[in-house]
Amino acid sequence: MTTKPKTTGPFDLIRRVFIKVGVLPFFLVAALVIFTALSSKFLTGQNLVNVARQSVYLVLVSMGQMLVLISGGFDLSVGTSIALTSVVSALGMVWFAGIFPDALWLAIMLGAFMGFGAAIMVGLVNGVGVAYFEVSPFIMTLGVSSVGAGLALFLTGGVPVSNLPFAFGDTFGFGRLWGVPVPVIIALICIVVMWLFMSRTRLGTQVYAVGGNIKAARLSAINTKRTLMIAYIICALIASLTGLLLTARVESGEANLGSSIALESIAACVIAGVSLRGGIGRVENVVLGAFFIALAQNGMNLAQVSSYMQMVLLGALLILAVIFDQMRYRMILSGN
C-alpha cells in the first residue's frame, strides 16, 4: 500500500547517516575544516597524537556516562567520583607509604583500592537512590555530587595532597609501554572491555532494554533495579579509574579535579548519538565523540580562543547536539 518515493542523492545520504549515527560525523568534518583553516599546526601527526593522549580521560568518563545514559538516567557526579578518588587514594598512598616505606607499590595499590572504594560508594548511593527510591537521576546525582565534592574538600582542607610515591606518577602519569603512554593503553583496554560488555553480554543487553522501556524490561524477566545499580556503579568505577590516572598526571590528590567533566562527558555522548531518553548508544561512537570534544578544545587552543570563550562554545555545542538528538529521535520514530 505504501510506496515511498525513492529519493537518492546527497541529501538522502546525509539523512541516512544522520539517522544511523547522529550528528557526530558532521561535527567532526566541520571541526577538521574550521581548525585546519585557522591553524597550520592543527592537522599534523604530532598534534593528533597529542589530542589522542589528552582525550584519554574524557574517553574513559564518557564510556561510564554512556552506560548510565543508555540505562535511561544520567550521572552529574562523575566529576565528584574523580575528585573523591584523587583525594582518598592520595591520602591512602601517603599514609601507607609512611607505614611501609620499603613497599611503595603495596602502598600505591592499597591507596588505589581506597580510591575505588570511595567511588563505589558514590555509585552505590546513586544507584540505590535512582533504582530503589526512584529519585530522578538529575536530583540524585546532583545531590551526591555536592556531598562528594564537600567531602573531598573537607578531607584535604582544600589543600592538595602532595608527596605521592614517585613511582605512581612516573608509571601511570608519564610512563610508556612499548612506546605508548600508559593511560592510552589503559583506555584502549577499557574500550575493548566496554565494547564487549555492551554488545556481547546479557547484562549489557539488559542495560539497553531497561533504558528503552523499563516496564517492558520488567515484563521480560529483567531485574531492573539491579541493572540500574550496576550501571551507576560501573560509571563511578570508570570515573574513579580516570581519577587515579589524573592524580598520577598531576602527582597530587586534588579536590578540584574533574570539575567540568560531567558536562563534557554528557556532551560527548549526546554528540555521539547516545539518546537522552535511554536505550540507544554505541561504545565506538562515544569514543569518537569524546575524541571530538578533545579535538575541538585542542583546535580552539591552537586558534587562541580564550578558555572562557571555550566554555561558552562547549555549552552551546551540547545544546545544539541535544536539539539534533530530538530531531533524530523523531525521525527514528516516524520513519521520515
Add this chain to the structure above:
Amino acid sequence: MTSTSLIETKALTKRYPGVLALNSVDFDLKSGEVHVLFGENGAGKSTLISMLAGANIPSKGSIVLDGDEVKFDTVADAQKKGIYTVFQEFSLIPTLTVAQNIFLGWEPRKGPFIDHGTMRKRSHEMLLELGFDINPNAIVAQLSRAQQQMVEITKAFHGDLKVLILDEPTASLTDKEVDHLFEFVIGLKAKGVGVIYISHRIQEFSRIANRVTVLRDGGKIGTVDMADTDDNALVEMMTGRAIDEIYPKITKGSGEVLLSVEKLRTAGIHDATFEVRAGEVLGVAGLVGSGKSRLFRTVMGLTTRVSGKVTLHGKDISQAPTRDIIKDGVYYLSPDRKAEGLDLAKSATENLAINLVMGDKVGGNSQLVKWAEVNSEAVTISDYVELQESYRFKPVSQLSGGNQQKVLFGKCFGQNADIIIFDEPTVGVDMGTRAALYLLIKELAESGKAVVVISSDLPEVMNLSHRMIVLAHGHISAELSGDDMTEEQVLKFFFDETGAKI
C-alpha cells in the same frame, strides 16, 4: 428522507504521501440523528472526523454545512460554526481544576485579572445543565476517566452546538457511565443536534444509533438504517468476512492444573480463587474497573500482594518477584503495548531479542550472548507470528497496531513458558490480524500450554475460551463453562453486587 442534511461531505478525500487515508467518501448527517461511523482501525473513521472537526484539511472533495460549502483551517473555525469534537485523547490539563479546564483560553476577566468567582459559577451552571455531577473545583487528575470525559464534553459547549462528534466515548467507561452518556446523547437528539458517533462496541448501536456508515480501507462500504440491520451484518460489512471465519475452534487438552490461586487479596481484589489448566483457554471477562487485569497483574507480582496463596507447579510463588515467575514459566502480555510491552525506538528483532537473551531457549545460562543464535531464533519467531520481512528491522513505532501486537505475541515465544496470559490481546488490532493472532492462541493451547485470555471484548473471550471467570467489583462473580457460557449469563454476572466491598 424528509429532513435535510445538517452536514454533508461530497467525495471527501485525504491523501498522505503514499497512503490514501480516505477515498472519496460521501457522508451526511441529519439534525436530530445519531450517525455511527463503524470500521476497523485504519479504516478512515478518524481521518473523516478530523476533517469535519477542522483538525485536518481535505485533499479533495467538499464539506457542506447547512447547504453552504465550508472550509475549516483550524478546530476553532469548526467550533465557530457549531461543530464540536470530543477526541479520544483528552485535552485536559490534569493539574488544573475542572472550572479552569472548562474555561481554558476563554477565562472570564475582571479588569486584567481572571474572575475565578464567575468562572466557578458558570462552570457549575454548565455542568448542571448537562446533568453532570462534578464539582467544578475538583482537580482533574483526581477525577475518574469517565468524569474527565464529561469535563471534556462540557468544555466543548461554549457556543451554539449543531454537530457533536464523539470519538470512542465509551472505550473506558463503566456501564452506568455509559447509560448516563446515552441519556445525554438522546437529550441532544431531541434538541435537534446531530451526533457523529465512533465506536467499536457494536452492542451499543441499537441503543442510540439511527444510521450506521461502515468504512473499510479508507472507502465507504455503505450506510444502513439501524432498524434494517443486525450485528453480524455489520461485522461482515466491516471485515468483509463472516464471523465464523474469525474465531477458530480450539480443541481442549489434558486439563492438568498448572497454576492455582487461593484467596488472593490485594487493593481492589477480594479473595480470588481459581485454577489455570494445561491445554485449556481460560477466559476472563468483566467491565472496566472490575479488576480482571489487576487480578493477573497481582498473580504476576506487578502489584503488591496482601494475602492469599499462588501455587505454580506445586511451588509457592505468592511472594516471588515478577522476573522469577516469568523464569518459572508464566508469561504475561501487557494490554498496553506502547507503555509496557515494546521498546518503541528499537526494531522488532531487537524487541524479540530481549526475551531470547533473558530466556532459556538459546545460550543456556552463559553470561555471554550468542547473537547468531538469538538472531536466527528471532527470525524463526517472526516467521511464526507472520511478521512481514520488511517490518522486522524497522523501529516498532513505525508499525501498525496489528503488527506491533504480532511482535508482542512473538515475545512470549522468547522463553519456554507453559502458562501465557494475554491481557487484552487484540486491542486496537484490525480483524485480519486478529484472526492470525487467534490462530496463535489456538496453537499454544493445543500444544498443551495453559492460555489465559483477559478481554473487554466479550465475543472474543466467549468464542475463544473453554472456561470463563467473570469479575465484578474485584471479586470472581462466576465461573462458567460449556453451555453456561452464554452472553446473558456472563452479562448477569458483570453486575453482580454480592461481593462488592468498597
